[in-house]
Amino acid sequence: MRSDKTLRSPLPLKIAAGAGLLFMHVPILLIFIYAFTTEDKTYQWPPPGYTLKWLGVTWNRPDVWEALNLSVRVAAISTLVALVLGTLCAAAVSRTRFFGREAISLIVILPIALPGIITGIALRSAFNIAEIPFSFWTIVLGHATFCVVVVYNNALARFRRTSASLIEASMDLGANGFQTFRYVILPNIGTALLAGGMLAFALSFDEVIVTTFTAGQQATLPIWMLEELVRPRQRPVTNVVAMVVFIVTFLPILAAYYLTRGGDQVAGHGK
C-alpha cells in the first residue's frame, strides 16, 4: 500500500538498520584503504601515508597474473557449460511433462543449497575413485555444479513466462527448429541467459571451498589470496587483488540485476 510511506519508522530501528549496513560494508572499505597504505608491516591505523605503488607492484607479480588468468578461464568455461546445460534442462522441464520431472528440477537446484564443503568432498572422492587427476577441468566441473543452477533458475522463469504457442507459431510460419531457436526462443530468453551467465561467472570467480577440494597444485585468485594471508610477502598486494575481485564480481551482478529487473523488455530485438 502506498500509504505505508507515510508511516515513520521509530528511531532505534533506523539506528539498528544503519549500524547493520555499516557493519557489513565498512570492512570492505578498510580493505580498499589498506591497498594504498605506505606502511605494510603492521597495517597501522590510520595509515601514515597513501601511495599508488602497490598497484605497480601487483602488476609486476607473475603469480597474481597466473591466478587471475586461471580464475577467468575457469569462470568462463564453467559459465559456458552452465549456459548450455542449464538452458537445455530448463527447456525440458518447462516444455514437456515426463516421469520424474519435479525430482529432476529439485536435483538440479540442490547443489546451491548444499554446503560447498559437501559438494567439494563428494567431488574429490569421486575424482579419486574414478582416478581422474586434478586439473583445470576438475575445477571447472566443480564450479559447473552450482553455475548450472543460476542459469537454470533464470531460464526456467523466463520459459514459464513465454507462451508455448510462440514456438508452434514459428513452426507454422515455416521456421524449422534451428530458425525457431534463433529468431524466437533466443530473443525471448536472451536477457535471462545473460543475467544467469553473469551471476554464474561471479559465483565461480570468487569460489573458495569447492575449489580447494577440486584443484590440484593450481591456485585460483581467491585461493591465492588465502595463501597470501597465511604467509604474506607484500601485504597490500592482497588488498589490491581483493579490490579487483570485488569489482570483477560486483559489476556483473549489478548488470544482471538491471537486466532482469524490467522483465518485459527483451534484448536482441530485430534481425
Added chain:
Amino acid sequence: MKTAVHFEKVSRHFGDVKAVDSVDLTIGEGEFFAMLGPSGSGKTTCLRLIAGFDQPTFGDVSIFGESTNGIPPYRRNVNTVFQDYALFPHLSVADNVAYGLMIRKVAKQERRRVADEALEQVQLAGYGARKPSQLSGGQRQRVALARALVNKPRVLLLDEPLGALDLKLREEMQEELKNLQRTLGITFVFVTHDQGEALSMADRVAVFNEGRIMQVGTPQDVYHRPNSEFVANFVGSSNVLPSELVNELTGKSVPASLRPEAVKIVDEGGFEAEIVDISFLGAATRLSLKIDGMRLHALVDGTKAALEFRQKVRVDWDAEDLHLMYDNNG
C-alpha cells in the same frame, strides 16, 4: 469441388484417452468449414493434426491429396491463427506479419511492402511500428490473421479466434472473416464451441462430441434436422421428445427434435400446458412449459397477448416441424 483436407479413420489417443476417435472427414477447397463442439470434444486436436503440431495415432490426414504423415508443420502449406494469437512479443507488428517471409528469405523491401499491404487488408495500416503489447485484443487478432495470410496458405486454420473478444467486436470480426474468406477464396477451417458463430459463418459444420463427429452438414441441416439428441441439444437447445411420445403421435418409435420456435400457442386443440417459467428476450418471449410432467421450451412472439406465470395455455406444432432422429446414438 476439389478436396482440401481429408481425414481417413483418424484417431489420436493420449494414453487411455481417445481425444480423436476414428474420424472420417472431407473438407472441400474454398469451403468455410466449422468444427463445433464442447471443450474436450476433439475439435482442436483435429485442427492441430492438420497444422502438424500433433500426429495421428492411427489413420491418415491428407492435404490436397498428399499424405501429411511425418511432414513437419513448417513444410505444410497451411497457416494457423492461434487462440492466444501467439504474436512474437519481441518483434514489431510489421516484423510479426513479415516473419514467414523473413524465414523464406524474401528481400527486406519486398517484405515490408507485403506486410504493409496485409496490415491494410485487416484495417491496421500505420500500426506496423508498434509492439503487440501496445495493441488491443481485437487488433492483435487482426495482426495474427495478417501474419497467417501473407504466406498465402491453401488452408487457413482458426482456433477459437474470437473467443477472447467482447460480443460487439466478435460480431464485427465474424462479418469480416466471412468477407475475407469470400474474397480470398481460401479454405477456412474454424474451431469454435459457440454454435451461433458456427451457424452464422460456416458453409458446413461438423458437430464433435467425445472425439467423434456426430453430424456434418450445412448450418440448416444441423439446426433443423439434427440426427441425434446431442446435436439437437448442443445446436440451439432443441426440445427432444422421447420415443414413446413420438410413437403415440406418429406411430414411429424414435426420438424427435422440436425447435422452440416451432411450438405455437393455440386457442383449441393441441395439448394443455402450464407456463412454469417466462423470460422476455426482446423480439421473443421464452416459455418453459409443463405438459404431463414433461418440460418443453417455446419461443413465441413477444408482442402477442400477455402471458403470465402459472397460466394454463394450449400448445401445438405442425407435424412437419417434428424431426425424427432415426440414427440417434447420443
